[in-house]
Amino acid sequence: MAGTVTVPGSSVPSTPLLKDQLDIVIPTIRNLDFLEMWRPFFQPYHLIIVQDGDPSKVIKVPEGFDYELYNRNDINRILGPKASCISFKDSACRCFGYMVSKKKYVFTIDDDCFVAKDPSGKDINALEQHIKNLLSPSTPFFFNTLYDPYREGADFVRGYPFSLREGAPTAVSHGLWLNIPDYDAPTQMVKPRERNSRYVDAVLTIPKGTLFPMCGMNLAFDRTLIGPAMYFGLMGDGQPIGRYDDMWAGWCVKVICDHLSLGVKTGLPYLWHSKASNPFVNLKKEYKGIFWQEDIIPFFQNATLSKECDTVQKCYISLSEQVREKLGKIDPYFVKLADAMVTWIEAWDELNPSAAASEAVAENGKATK
């Protein structure tokens, strides 16, 4: 793993680029002008653009980027009837990009996110930090009070069991945002001027058994470890809810990571979130979710996965059954969602034949309860 021990006086080992192992997935409905600012960091990588909305519109990709672009017609053509699981008129459609990617790692970013500066004024290479996070272990079983123990200048503190110091493989790296914070509509309305200006210089593992709100604006993950669980749900057009796509994925992902002893990190890197979406539009989208999440959270907190669920797909199908049974009572939407979760896995396996599934089992070993 990268960067674990440094001999005083020697140079820090640099983070590998992984340009042939990582895809950048970007959902867009307007344009990709923001890529110009990211060019120094993104140009070596392959981009997967998922174009939402009107497929007849032409989205111009800046010169010099290597990319594949999918619009709604492409999604329908590739998935056929299974395309029903991919949301329309919502950035949730980005998960189609995860499915068609052939790389080990995915980094996804919103098209209103730009390069931020760290407190010293230096541009933050968000992708490099995500790679560092994914390549070094997580520590979900005991909280390290100095945060990431594998970081330069840090370590495990006194009292940290030695048997746990190898850590667990990292499946997800969840980054943060300066400027416009990721607030829900009510908070946005009460605090329209609030900006996140606090740079918290830490990466930490979210402990096993703890859920969190996963934001899709600045997110990276290991497709081979957790990809099939990164379904962003049914949102947008024709659906009763929006702005819960990443949240839904995050809760499923965390329950499955906890079960398979994989780690989820949060913290660095920061990027600069430039646009605050319209809070009234947001409120309409989130409204049902605000009430439903009161039931959804306890559902995920109490969800169990059996020992037989030793692959991500099996875990996910099991979750979909529990969603159908327990959340279906709240609203028929959840029955539809449970169906879509199954369709997603079928589509994933079709596009990513058995190599991915068996690799996931081999890497994780036996699943734990």
Added chain:
Amino acid sequence: MSLEVQDSEVDIVIAALQPNLTSFFEAWQPFFSRFHIIVVKDPDMAADLKIPSGFDVKVYTKSDIEGLLGATSINFSGHSCRYFGYLVSRKKYVISIDDNCLPAKDTAGMTVDAVTQHMINLKTPATPFFFNTLYDPYRKGADFVRGYPFSLREGVECMLSSGLWLHNADYDPMTHVVKRNQRNTNYVDAVMTVPLGAMMPVSGINVAFNREVLGPVMFPGLRIRKEGKHRWDTLEDIWNGLCAKVVCDSLGYGVKTGLPYVMRSDAEAGKALESLKDWEGVKVMDNVLPFFQSLKLSRTAVTVDDCVKELASIVREKLAPKNPIFAKAADAMEEWTKLWKSHGAQNA
């Protein structure tokens, strides 16, 4: 809850493991001077204490400890002496900092008022049921993020605030030896709640707690056989913190970690190699942690005192067979509940 800190609600408890506390007190003067300070002198230390004037200080020595408690199975020597200070304090809150720590400076070069930060931590709610990715939602400029359930936004009362250390970080002796030149220069500008069910190593170097509620679980329970005067020769605070976290989880209280930082001096760094020969701590935590992770206190234990009694008996039953130090820990925990009842339970 008012964030204003009243002089009458806080005691500062300092364990004196070195005789000359002049520079320590002078450095902390701006932050300590308004409060009553309890100094407990390590019973094993022969030299007289030097404390500058201008502070409201009460010093307790070996004879005070013996005089008040008589014969007790709890060993208050070394770092454990500070717990005697917890016992005799009569305030709602206690803040305790090691005597080789000075105020730190933040990234803007401002001196950190660790006392006020601990009090803010204890007087604002904790959020153990769901992780907030922007850390402390009650902090100015922050809030709960999208996806955070509204029913969980009131939080719960924070009972324990565990601070951090710049420069000489709290490592075990192995890490001190291998990374002897490493110093912690990373100022992480965050306070966060340690989630429900998550265990963490609470370092006694820089802590604060609600004594009124948590006092009965703030004991020196676990002594490793070759316990010494260096922090890396002890696990008593780690054990204390794990017990406190289990109790807080069980009773719906919160524990926070992060700010404030203190600046911890190098004084001990060179001697870690000597401690390696017999360091029991290497293996002890491998038994201790799984024990705490699988612990569930009964619903009928509704006070901290109830929880400690139950905890002590489970320790005796499940851990004591593995190592006699755990039997002694159970003894100490039970002894503490008795001492707390007769000496600690009163408040000002």
